[in-house]
Amino acid sequence: MSLPAETMRARVVDAAVRLTADIGWSQVTMARLADQVGVSRQTVYNEMGSKAGLAEAMILRELERFLGVVTVAFDEHPTDLVDAIDAAATSVLELAQDNRLLHAVVSATHGADTELLPLLTTHAESLLTAAKLVIAERVTPYDVALEADRLEAAIDMVVRVVLSHVMQPSDTPAATAADIAWIAGRVLR
Numbered sequence: 001m002s003l004p005a006e007t008m009r010a011r012v013v014d015a016a017v018r019l020t021a022d023i024g025w026s027q028v029t030m031a032r033l034a035d036q037v038g039v040s041r042q043t044v045y046n047e048m049g050s051k052a053g054l055a056e057a058m059i060l061r062e063l064e065r066f067l068g069v070v071t072v073a074f075d076e077h078p079t080d081l082v083d084a085i086d087a088a089a090t091s092v093l094e095l096a097q098d099n100r101l102l103h104a105v106v107s108a109t110h111g112a113d114t115e116l117l118p119l120l121t122t123h124a125e126s127l128l129t130a131a132k133l134v135i136a137e138r139v140t141p142y143d144v145a146l147e148a149d150r151l152e153a154a155i156d157m158v159v160r161v162v163l164s165h166v167m168q169p170s171d172t173p174a175a176t177a178a179d180i181a182w183i184a185g186r187v188l189r
Contacts, residue, residue, distance in 0.1 A: 009047050011037050013057050020058070021100035028054075062101055063127055066092055067134045074138040081142040081188055086181035088135075089162050093173030096166040131159045144188055154187050 015036035019028045030051070034041040048054040073087035096102055135155050144151055158180060165176050 008037075008039070008043070009057070012044055012047050012054070013061055016054050016058055017101045021104045025055075025104065030054075058101060059127070062099065063130060066095060067131065069095055070131075070134060071138065078141070081139065081144065082181050082185040084138070084142075085158060085184045086177050089158075089165075089177035089180045090173050092162055093165060093169065093176055097169070097173065102166070128159065128163070131163070132156060135159060146188065154184065157187075158184050 012033055015033050016028055019032060019036065028051070030044045030048075031041050033054075034044045037044070048057060069091035070088045073091050074084045077084035077087055132152075132155055135158070136152070139151065139155065146154065161180055161183075165180075170176065171179075
């Protein structure tokens, strides 16, 4: 009995994240993935296409998880944009704390396994764009007295500051998010 395509793809991505965290991205091969998942190497290639395709699938899945917690945070604070920003930033920073893939990517950029660096840099602009689009969409229902270009600048700054703290935390998620929300509140109110 064969597994549905999405299940197989998810299993391969899960195994890739585990291997990346355990042995480093440079040591992840399609053969190792196949062994981990219990399928042929050709099955892994059929699912992912290439190692670059695997990297993209890993990144997109993590981006989806992060943007999912942002959406929930905004849904839970439909009348107060600053509270929504605080909750979203807290959720993102908490998720980042325990994210094995993120830790593997960050530690690799400080060590010898720099092959992971493209995971951060190749998709950085598209990741940033996707995050800003989600926030812009979520901000629409709130009564914000800013011109469109100023609101866009505020969103850009909040997203970049949160991402900076994802990559290099300086305090607890709650404290950092409270600071980000305070700054956003000064601009938005």
